[in-house]
Amino acid sequence: MNIDERRPLQRLLAFDTSTSSLAVAVMENGILLAERNIHAERNHSAYLVTAIDEALSAAGITKRELDAIAVGVGPGSYTGIRIAVTTAKTMAWALKLPVFGVSSLEALGLGGWAQGTGQDALKLSQSIDQQEQEDTLENEAVSPDEYWIVPLVDARRGQVYTSCFTASQDRMLKRTKQDGIRLMDNWSHELAGKLSKLDPQNRPSAIWFVGETLPVHEAAANEALLPFGVALYFAQYELEGVWVGLAGTRRVLTGTNDEIHTLEPNYTQLAEAEVQAKAKLKEQAEAEATASTELNLTDASSHRNG
Missing domain, CATH: 3.30.420.40 (ATPase, nucleotide binding domain)
Structure with missing residues (x-):
């Protein structure tokens, strides 16, 4: 349909x-x-x-x-x-x-893959149906004409915002991994681990890294994934509407729409300022708890002595 x-x-x-x-x-x-x-x-x-x-x-x-x-x-x-x-x-x-x-x-993965392989937006829109919406988080195996699409957004300190999808000609992406922030080295080895568990005929024909693909990201991916003989492509891509x-x-x-008042950004991590603020509040709470405990002990000691 x-x-x-x-x-x-x-x-x-x-x-x-x-x-x-x-x-x-x-x-x-x-x-x-x-x-x-x-x-x-x-x-x-x-x-x-x-x-x-x-x-x-x-x-x-x-x-x-x-x-x-x-x-x-x-x-x-x-x-x-x-x-x-x-x-x-x-x-x-x-x-x-x-x-x-x-x-x-x-959206970044879809656009980067489409640009790199010449996919047509109209044909992709015509492939939208209920089956295409279903995620395949528990099934990493693909057919020989499918690809893994790995969007990357640099998150500094060796980290990337990333996820993984499968793709095939004129079809919308299917998700195989949830969005998150990961160390690129660890992420590359995680992808390598997934490849190692698949028979050669069930591995993707290529893996596309799209988005903010920095040289350090390419180096990490090449080191972990090239030994499997799967073609790797790195495509710099800026998101389009x-x-x-x-x-x-x-x-x-x-799907169903989101509630206006409960729709929230997916930060995947707290902003650095908020992390520091929460850490400070935690330290203050711990200090207050310690002070309260010491006060109670002092009061108890005074009561016994009295």
Whole structure:
């Protein structure tokens, strides 16, 4: 069953600010009407609303003519994710629209793989159905014409925001690993461990690393994975609105919307400032508990002596 045989999606606004790219798209039944992509070095708060207005204007529709909003919830830039999610929740509440959170890594993986292999967005949209939404987290085996898609967003200190999907020609991605933050060295060896458990005929024909693929990431992946004889590709890619729109289209057609007030960014870790703040509060609580214990012991001792 393709997208045109389901209930009409009509018009979807999709956007993401989790990376250095600000990506906005207006979709209609899985087809791109307009998009705006800006490399803003994560200064997205200054450009997002304008980019949304420009995309809607280019599509020839107004906010009141939208039927749903999809927003990338990360993981990625802590501040960037908050900007997009807050904007999406505000618009959804004001316009009384359903809102759908989508994985920024899924959109990044989809776009990077499509760019690297020449996939067509329209054909991919036509493959959206219930089966495509199902994850395959317990089954790593693939057919010889399938690939592993590994999106990467640099998280500093040797870490990456990442996940893993399988992909095949003209089909949407299927998730095999949850989004998270991982040390690239450990992640590469984890992928190698998965390969080692598969018979050669059940291994992917290639592994695509897409997104912020830095030389240090390539070195770690090559060291761990090249011995298995699987082709490795590294594609620098900046997120584009159409792929956020397609990920959002799938969420709309095959899932339920998120509650506006409970939709939250997927940070996967606390921001460094929040970590430090929580650590300080913990230290204060422990110090207060220790002081209270010492006071009680002193009081008890005084009572006995008295």
